[in-house]
Amino acid sequence: MLRTDSAAETREIGARLGRALLSASAAQPIVIALNGDLGAGKTTLIGGLLQALGYQGTVKSPTYTLIETYELAGREFCHLDLYRLNDASELETLGFHDLLQAGTIVLIEWAERVAPVLSAADLSLRIEYVETSDTARAFLFRAGSELGQELAHSVLSSR
Numbered sequence: 001m002l003r004t005d006s007a008a009e010t011r012e013i014g015a016r017l018g019r020a021l022l023s024a025s026a027a028q029p030i031v032i033a034l035n036g037d038l039g040a041g042k043t044t045l046i047g048g049l050l051q052a053l054g055y056q057g058t059v060k061s062p063t064y065t066l067i068e069t070y071e072l073a074g075r076e077f078c079h080l081d082l083y084r085l086n087d088a089s090e091l092e093t094l095g096f097h098d099l100l101q102a103g104t105i106v107l108i109e110w111a112e113r114v115a116p117v118l119s120a121a122d123l124s125l126r127i128e129y130v131e132t133s134d135t136a137r138a139f140l141f142r143a144g145s146e147l148g149q150e151l152a153h154s155v156l157s158s159r
């Protein structure tokens with residue numbers, strides 16, 4: 001578990017995760033699931049991640065387009081937001097399984113809305129509001145693979 005007290009600290013967790021992802025093997029796709037209520041900080045974390053790897057623009061939730069792709073540091077990053085997805089069949093319309101290529105890193109907001117996505121996740125992060133303050137958030141990590149465990153370890157241990 002990790003706790004942040006500001007959006008900037010959440011962006012820093014994203015940056016740490018981004019650096020860990022770049023050091024991870026590109027021999028397989030990597031899927032990161034982000035869950036948590038509206039405004040919890042899923043997009044903020046992904047923005048911190050992508051910008052730490054050199055993206056200069058603003059990162060927004062692809063709520064309507066569902067997917068946004070970024071080419072950074074020689075890797076492809078796909079940012080998905082499944083909030084508007086009605087069922088798992090729409091996931092295939094989106095070409096979800098075609099995204100899962102070696103070297104691709106898939107970052108998914110609202111992954112829990114579609115069970116097959118959650119089961120594909122190497123690492124799931126749940127972001128929760130903490131009652132003590134408007135700007136406090138708790139981060140719960142759950143690894144779905146050995147790679148996910150390594151990623152969680154490096155995010156939790158780096159400062």
Ligand code: ADP
Pocket residue numbers: 004005006007008009010036037038039040041042043044045061109134135136137
């Ligand atoms: P989500 O994608 O989960 O719906 P966003 O990242 O778009 O959420 O929005 C989070 C909002 O909460 C932003 O306006 C951000 O500035 C604010 N915020 C306040 N405290 C935090 C924190 N500790 N971590 C992340 N965001 C925070």
Ligand code: MG
Pocket residue numbers: 042043061081109
């Ligand atoms: Mg969002």
